[in-house]
Amino acid sequence: MLTDKRILLIIAGGIAAYKSLELIRRLRERGAWVTPVLTRAAEEFVTPLSVSSLSGEKAYRDLFDLTDEADMGHIQLSRSADLIVVAPGTADLMAKMALGMANDLASTLLLATDTPVLVAPAMNVRMWDHPATQRNLRQLTADGIAFVGPNDGDMACGEFGPGRMVEPMEIVQAVQEVMAEGPLQGRRILVTSGPTHEPIDPVRYIANRSSGAQGSAIAQALIKLGAEVIFVTGPADAARPEGATLIEVETAQEMLSAVQQNLSVDAAVFCAAVADWRVASASDSKIKKTKGGLPVLAFAENPDILATVSQMGDGRPPLVVGFAAETDDVIENATAKRIRKGCDWIVANDVSPATGIMGGSENAVTLISDAGSEAWPRMGKVEVAEKLAARIAETLVG
Template sequence: MLTDKRILLIIGGGIAAFKSLDLIRRLRERGAWVTPVLTKAGAEFVTPLSVSALAGEKVYRDLFDLMDEAEMGHIQLSRSADLIVVAPGTADFMAKMATGSANDLASTLVLATDTPVLVAPAMNVRMWDHPATRRNVSTLRGDGIMFVGPNEGDMACGEYGPGRMSEPLEIVAAIETALAEGPLTGRRILVTSGPTHEPIDPVRYIANRSSGAQGTALARALTSMGADVVFVTGPADADRPVGAHVVEVETAAEMLEAVQVVLPVDAAIFAAAVADWRVATASDSKIKKQAGALPSLDFAENPDILATVSQMTEGRPPLVVGFAAETDDVIANATAKRLRKGCDWIVANDVRPETGIMGGSENTVTLISDEGAEHWPRMGKSEVAHHLAERIAKQLG
């Protein structure tokens, strides 16, 4: 899958840089060409000689190297690759990426490129959990930057937790996913996921128990088959899918607006658990508790995103798929929903608490279409996602 693919590998400054040497070896074994860029801090952990020997290529280091600029300027270097990989991606380098800083060769390459970028973060657990890093990661995901990891485990500093760089073979798998060519190559697919949060006041909101795990699994499956996936998600717990363009939203109204911006697409899959109602007028201040007096909330109906797209007269996606989370008369209610909304397929599931599906790792679904109801056995959400992705690929031809 990686034969003759060109990977521009930026090696950041951290003890995890030693894993990048093995990563180069693994990529070369699979036929990829690796052009290494070693940051000043990265060179404190691995030598240019070891990197160059494994890559079989010159190591680029200096933004102002006149010979490099004459042979291959930094703009051309950043755009000649099929994928840019940052491993390890330090907190400092991700901060540069998030703010658009370009004060060295590596950060300039990332800012000057239109090539997809995959980051493998590596840092101390407290640095990873710091609000500044979380903000930067959110910004980068919103910009379409892909991530692999970090993993959880023991660290060189003696602490334990998330922040370990993914293992080389995990990064290779993420690279293969990012460069995947399959039955959905050239297809642009929209996936919505997660809950929406409808504010009551600045500290309270209406939501549901959706984790976003099924939507993330579906986006990953579609990406692995070559699709260009736009992933519009509410504030979900699940990780964001590597390789998808991620759009973060909070409310149903924001999700509808984001969906309309994405169109047209070849298929739209609405896996998000959108809140049906919102508070008509959310308070700008926290509603204070008063003894003997309950607050009065006036509700308004949220926009119906699935119906809006399904019933479009112009620009409607060739395939529109909805999800129906039901607790009673699952098949009957989901069948009626498909006809009422006007979508092509409905993926129905039983989310009664005793099933463990809402927020769990498994799912039991029924695919409802013009051909009737097709029951699938209980399986992991990743398996459900791959089954559905295969059906989508077959439908789109």
């Protein structure tokens, strides 16, 4: 998502500056180019050599370095990036930004830029809570500056409270959200994924073979198109999508509850392989094996999440997409399912063992809607996700 994006990283003076090294590494992993700028105080915590080595770029330090001015003037430097990130954002630098001061390279770049700015504050809890800092925060927010954090936590000074800089991966997520582009920008989409685990006793459960790979890929493709994604997943093996709001659940009932609490969305994609049944009275203790005896399990039907949402009145998402994993009469069964559930689309696939689709890296699906059925060729699950995300964008945006 950050491939070839240019980020100007301003590192101010604070103990949290050490996190900037990990931040550079994480941004570079995602394909971003990072140009570091250090304040004089920052050099007391991290060295120009360390940030330059990790970023692969020159570390800028001095406003009045004539060589730098000849190669890259501060005006050009401030405007050549796609995003300026200030991490850590100290109380001093925030005050300079709010007052429009420009007495060093960092503050001059921030005043001269027309590029979006994201600040990750880091300071003592008393400094963060001080009326002056809160006044500066309100002014900068009104000026269009974006913020991530701070978090509550233990501080180097021994105090506890708000003021601790967020972790590097939280900044990466915020960067991705700020830089989100594409037709789905401003749209909110819910995606369910993975299997559910329905307990029999504390050590056994009922599940299925879903890896969650297709759901994760769909969520990532929607984020890539600029959507805000709420990702509700069962205990899946697949990596979670970066940049999504993650909600982890175990059972079908937990998944339904999570979905209902997050239904102010433009679309809902129900990719999860939800167990149809659960044990009516799961045991609180492990069921012991007894000679000559087999346990008798009484089952209850799980909530039908797709039907529940599809048949809502007020609050129903404008677009509801379900999935149908079938082994026989795939199109006929999936078409009947779409009508029975009341969803707008069904994505049907054949999960017979011979296909290798369940738990595999590829998928072959048919998109079924009011317009009929449209068979897609077999392709990687990432490609299926991108094609489905593009179709969702086309429907929502036009």
